[in-house]
Amino acid sequence: MEKEQIIEGIKDLLDTEADLNEGTVLDDIEEWDSLASISVLAFFKQKMGLKIEAQALKDCKTVGDILKLAGK
Amino acid sequence: MATFTVPHIRIDAISSSVPEKEMRLTDDPTLYGGNEKQLKRVMKSSGFDKRRVTDDKTTTADLCAAAAQTLFDAHIIAPEEPDALIFVSQTPDYQIPATSCVLQKRLNLREDVVVFDINHGCSGYVYGLFLAASLINSGCKTVLLLVGDTVSKFTDMFKNGSAPIFGDAGTATVVRYDENAAPIFFDIGTDGEGADAIMAKNGGFRNPPEPDMFYEDGTFKYDSVMDGMRIMQFTLDRVPASIEKLLTFAGKNKEDVSSFVLHQANKLILQNVAMSLDVPFEKMPMETLSKYGNQSSASIPTAVCDVLREQAEKTSADYVFCGFGIGLTWASCLLNLDHIFCPEIGIYKGEN
Numbered sequence: 001m002e003k004e005q006i007i008e009g010i011k012d013l014l015d016t017e018a019d020l021n022e023g024t025v026l027d028d029i030e031e032w033d034s035l036a037s038i039s040v041l042a043f044f045k046q047k048m049g050l051k052i053e054a055q056a057l058k059d060c061k062t063v064g065d066i067l068k069l070a071g072k
Numbered sequence: 073m074a075t076f077t078v079p080h081i082r083i084d085a086i087s088s089s090v091p092e093k094e095m096r097l098t099d100d101p102t103l104y105g106g107n108e109k110q111l112k113r114v115m116k117s118s119g120f121d122k123r124r125v126t127d128d129k130t131t132t133a134d135l136c137a138a139a140a141q142t143l144f145d146a147h148i149i150a151p152e153e154p155d156a157l158i159f160v161s162q163t164p165d166y167q168i169p170a171t172s173c174v175l176q177k178r179l180n181l182r183e184d185v186v187v188f189d190i191n192h193g194c195s196g197y198v199y200g201l202f203l204a205a206s207l208i209n210s211g212c213k214t215v216l217l218l219v220g221d222t223v224s225k226f227t228d229m230f231k232n233g234s235a236p237i238f239g240d241a242g243t244a245t246v247v248r249y250d251e252n253a254a255p256i257f258f259d260i261g262t263d264g265e266g267a268d269a270i271m272a273k274n275g276g277f278r279n280p281p282e283p284d285m286f287y288e289d290g291t292f293k294y295d296s297v298m299d300g301m302r303i304m305q306f307t308l309d310r311v312p313a314s315i316e317k318l319l320t321f322a323g324k325n326k327e328d329v330s331s332f333v334l335h336q337a338n339k340l341i342l343q344n345v346a347m348s349l350d351v352p353f354e355k356m357p358m359e360t361l362s363k364y365g366n367q368s369s370a371s372i373p374t375a376v377c378d379v380l381r382e383q384a385e386k387t388s389a390d391y392v393f394c395g396f397g398i399g400l401t402w403a404s405c406l407l408n409l410d411h412i413f414c415p416e417i418g419i420y421k422g423e424n
Contacts, residue, residue, distance in 0.1 A: 015113050031110070034300030035117050038340045041308070045347045054308040058301060 001048055003072045007063060009047065013039040022064035044070060075321045076258045078205035082250035085148045085413035086384070088243045088374040089138040089420045090124040090364060097121060103236050119339025119358060123239030123365025125224040130422065132163045133171050133178075135242025136218035138420045140179055142244070148413045149246050151179055155212035156186040158203055160196040160219040160369050162398070164189060175218065186212070193221065193270075194335045194397025195260075196369030197243075198405050201393070202258050204247040217245040221368035226272055228287070229296040237338070239365025242420075243373035246413075254408040257322040259314050266400035269302040306400050307341050312348040314404045315394055322406045326351055329406070330389035331380055335396055336361035336371040364417075369395070376409075377417050384414040 001009075007020050014031040018024070026032045037057055044050040052069050060066050097103065097115055104110040115121060126135070136159065143149050157179075159172040166174075172187035181187075186207065192199045197219050204215040220242030223229070229238070272294035274285050285293045311334070319326065332351055334342055339358050346356045360375040367374055372393050376384055383389065388410035396402040 015109065031113065034304045035114060035338075035340060037301065038304050038308075038344055039117055042340065042344055042347065045344070051348070054305040058305055 001070075003067055006067060006070060006072065009043055010040060010063065010066065013043055020063050022062065022067060024063045025061060026063065040066065074260050075317065076202070076260075077255045078202070078209055078258070079255040080249055080251055080253055081205045081208055081256050081407070082248045082253040083407065083409055083412055084246040084248055085143050086243065086245050086373045086376050087139045087142045087415050087418065088241055088370065088377040089135045089142070089418040090239070090241045090374070091126045091130055091135065092419050092421050093125055093127065094122055095125055097236060100236065117340050118237065119362050120237045120365060121362045123237070124241070126222050126240045127422075130222070130420065131165050132161045132220045132222045132240070132242055133159070133165050133175055134423070135222070135240065135420055136161075136220045136244060137175060137178055137242070138418055139220075139242050139244035140216065140218060142415055142418055143246060143413070144179075146413060146415065149214065149216065152182050153214050154181055154185060154216040156204070156207050156215045157181060158188060158190060158200050158215065158217050160190040160192055160200040160217070161221055162191055162193050162196075162368065163222045163225055172218075181216075192399070192401065193368045194337065194371070195395035195399065195401040195403040197372045198258070198393050198395045198403035199260070200369075201245070201247065201256065201405055201407070202260060202403065204245075205256055208247065208249045213249045215247045217247055219243050219245070219373060220370045223366075223368050226294050226296050227291045228294050229298065237366050239367050241364065241367040241370035241374050243370045245373060256405050256407040257318060258403070258405045259318040259321065260403045261310070261314065261401065263306065263310070263400045266302060266306055268297065269299040269306070269400055270297065270398040272296045303397065303400070304341060307337065307396055308344055308348065310402050311345050311394060311396050314396075314402050315349060315392060318392065318404045318406055324390065324406060328390055329355070329392050330383065330387075332356045332392045332394070333372050333375050333380070334394045336364075336366055336375055337397065338366065371395075374417065377414055381414045381416065384409050384412050386411065
């Protein structure tokens with residue numbers, strides 16, 4: 001899965017109008033909360049077969065950091 | 073450590089009682105600051121929709137007593153039979169004495185009975201089973217385990233929007249000695265560093281009630297906290313690991329387990345735990361939380377009565393129960409339910 005598709009996937013999960021890019025700070029996204037982050041974990045597992053640690057996701061500051069977790 | 077094998081334990085019955093009043097998340101237009109989109113997103117991903125809440129007068133003890141009465145009425149257990157009564161709850165009737173003392177009289181139990189309260193929430197049911205099983209290994213023949221919570225009474229959790237998801241319930245479980253019963257396996261643990269991740273700070277003896285601890289409408293400011301991110305992280309770190317450890321300890325495979333009945337925390341968390349364990353969603357009930365909310369300590373027995381009734385009554389099968397949350401604590405067990413009595417969830421309409 002390409003970077004753009006992952007960003008689009010995260011945008012869908014959050015159901016946000018915000019324009020997301022690699023530099024977007026997660027805390028600046030109104031919809032970013034614990035439910036959103038657990039949705040992201042589920043997304044990686046279901047769509048990409050990737051098992052991301054909750055702590056690693058918690059350490060992410062930006063959308064780009066999440067992409068790095070997915071090896072992008 | 074913290075894994076245990078307790079032999080000769082038979083569960084004979086599980087019953088659950090919920091209050092009559094049903095609420096839906098959409099009933100409260102002020103939820104999430106009136107942000108409808110946020111509410112829809114929470115409902116979709118968390119699975120929460122309906123829940124049952126008590127009126128001002130009804131307490132956890134009332135719901136538990138009703139659940140116990142169902143078992144007395146069905147002659148599954150007689151009031152004079154229990155050698156011990158355990159009441160697990162974080163919403164007792166009084167500051168003191170223990171609610172179990174009040175329940176001894178109310179349920180007409182014998183006087184030569186061991187009674188005590190346990191203060192545990194989400195992991196409380198499995199803790200209760202562990203203590204009941206331990207008492208049986210100390211010589212008790214029958215233990216009546218009453219587990220429940222009325223978290224809706226922590227009203228400021230609803231005011232501050234952190235917890236519009238809790239439902240109330242009381243449950244009763246009969247635990248007996250049986251020479252031929254399979255053992256129950258337990259894995260139990262605590263991470264007290266997370267004690268403040270879910271906390272009602274005011275009203276105990278650390279922060280006793282003060283005149284400024286009241287809202288304008290007269291309700292008490294518990295100063296309740298629920299740190300969703302930390303709880304989620306804790307759950308995903310600890311719960312799959314605890315269940316894996318338990319299975320290894322018990323010498324069982326995931327395929328040997330008919331259902332994994334987890335605390336009904338929220339749908340997303342349960343789905344993630346299932347994926348992490350490679351357990352199919354069908355083997356992990358999640359629908360109870362949509363109908364009854366997150367019932368704290370009562371969620372596991374209520375889920376059994378809600379979706380596994382027939383299976384529990386008509387078959388002999390192995391189950392994993394796992395509670396996790398406030399404390400922060402986790403408690404998992406692997407046990408056999410062999411043709412138990414498991415009535416439909418009772419609706420509590422108040423004392424006659």
